[in-house]
Amino acid sequence: MSMTETPVDNGVNVEALLGARQAMSQMPEAAAFVWKATSTWVNGAHTRTAFEKFFGAGDEQSHTTRFEVDTDHPPVFAAEDNGITPVETVLAGLSGCLCAGIASVAQNRGIQLHRVDATLEGDMDLQGILGIDPDVRNGYAGIRVRFDIDADASDDEVRALVAQSQKRSAVYDIIANPTAIVVEVA
Amino acid sequence: MTATPTSTTAPAEPNGVPLTKLHGTIAKLTESPALAAFRFTARNHWVTGTASTSTIHEWHGAGADQVHAAEFSATADHPTLGHGHGPTPHEYVLHALASCVAAGVAMAAANRGITLTRLESVARGDMDVRGVLGIDPDVRNGFSSIELVVDVDGDAPRESLDALIASSVKRSAVFDILTAPTSVVVRPA
């Protein structure tokens, strides 16, 4: 009987990850990234945003292809619903970030994933953005994420994956903690 | 003398914003604050590596379960650590901010009778990735700062156009989510 160990493969480029970590420990300037989105208003609440270039590792970088995303408001706000609302996009960003984190951490810990599903819910009292009640905030009152994960690991190991992915998540941090935003007019 | 409708009445949907309907919604929610409790939902499904797809369809608001006109999906990935199947999750955040402010500008303009001819913006987020890579615990994971440059043009003086942006930011849900802390609870199913 041969003892072959099946290598864990979650489709994460661990070598690139560890290489980046190594390189940036020595050259912190390479770790300074600028991410960029370019938006063009279409009509009403409908906006189209493109992602193509970003800066990082000391140089101008490009995505493999130019991505475009549409946002709009649903008909209850008297809009045409040409895309998800901006606040739902925030949920998409959060889930994408946590999910990528879970895959990377699992790969690092030698855990094979089979399925990772998440449901995210954000509660919002519209009295804020509609200017009805100044004591109500504009953003989410709170966000809940529920993961459903099938992996070769114990329940506690899965919980630890989910916990660690939050500790290393950019979008989780952006949402949970304050970020300074400067809006300028061109 | 009889009143005759003029051919130059204000359009029903200035900037594509149906004002009457919008004002109707605001009036309804003002009267019944319970209707203002909205819940947005995204369902995420891991694809491979750092790629995952969120589908967004149902939501709750105005006192009822609702659905979008279509099931929308958004795929996020990483350009170097993954396979580049989509923009990164944090770029979606930039997009959310830019589009939230844009929708707000369009609505504020409609409210103030300003017709927009162009509305473009660039959102840039600075990030020291030593944070997410766990190299330096003093570096945060998220953006150290975000800059949104809005380029707006329309049939109003510059100050009026600038004021549209300021009021849109004040009412922006995404601006608030990013600038103030939000509780996030994550748990396994």
Add this chain to the structure above:
Amino acid sequence: MTTSIPVAIIGAGQAGLAMSRCLTDRSIDHVLLERGEVAHSWRTERWDSLRLLTPNWMTRLPGHRYQGGDPDGFMTGGEVVDLLTGYGRSFAAPVQTNTTVTSIRTCGGDHVITTDQGVHRARAVVIATGAASTPRIPALAAQLPAAIDQITPIHYRNPDQLADGPVLVVGASASGAQLADELRRSGREVTLAVGDHTRLPRTYRGMDIHWWMDTIGLLGERHDEVPDIARARRLPSLQLVGSPDRRDLDLNALADAGVELVGRFAGVSGSTAMFSGSLANLCASADLKLGRLLDRIDAVAAERGWDSELTPGERPTPTRLPAPVSTRDLRSVATVVWATGFRPQYPWLDEHLLDRKGAIRHDGGVMTEPGMYVLGLPFQQHRASSFIDGVGRDAEALTAHLAGWLDTTSSRRLAGV
């Protein structure tokens, strides 16, 4: 006047004295340069009610064992001063008190130590100034309204010292949790901003948690055995108190005492404090980590056949999450206590000896400059390196290395190299 001596030790706390004892045992001539008296920081930088987190029997030092009648008790700060003073006297440690080092420079293979009491020339230097001397205060402290008093655990003594009114304690490790508890018990309104923390019960299955950590080999884990030493070295201190009633001091206990728990202090906007929405995850992480430790303890107990002698393993209840609070009007806060840890500060060392963060670059205590050593840092050679009970082991290892260095340099000098 310049004095020549083989070895100079900077600091006469537990680390400096342990090193001195090891050098004395090998008859290596040395001096301890101490800015104040022996155990200076224990005399001047500890609050009144402080007790050690480790039980009395865990105060072993080279050539010293606890002989008192209460091995499971916890020493007060004053008792630690007596312990260290007596320890130094027991082998006539050559301490030069009231001597502040202003610079150490390497010159012709020797180390020139300039102090406010003269200059020493030594072939080897051991830096034993401790890991808890300069508080780390977040930059946002500068944004607090001027009317708020700010204090760190180094200057805190007792609740009476603070102005009347509500207190915001920032940091939920040992210091923050203990001060929040004490201030709350004194009748104040207390809010505790909770960041990353390490939750531990005082006892488990009838035994002290430090006994367990020692028994299962956790405290003895070496720096080259853990996967990420940089991370291990910056782990927050244990959420414990060494009280005679052996009570727990976790977030549940603090909430029961009436302390309000909020997320990490993440920002200030005008006069409003903003707290991170990450509290749920930090509590879940701490609970999971605690579960892993208790699993490990249970496994060792079962393996050694102790299950029948020990009480059953009762797991602490999960941390109860408070309703999220994201902001607080700072105008209603009288005092902010920064229990946010310590940062390295060595203005008297050459920059090339330090890393980007100002910490000493070293491998298990051996610095990058030959003949220079550091002792008493967290997880320096093993997990208990910064404990009174653990520093002796590192001192013995460094003494062996240092003796080898002195031999090499002596033979080189004799050979005229």
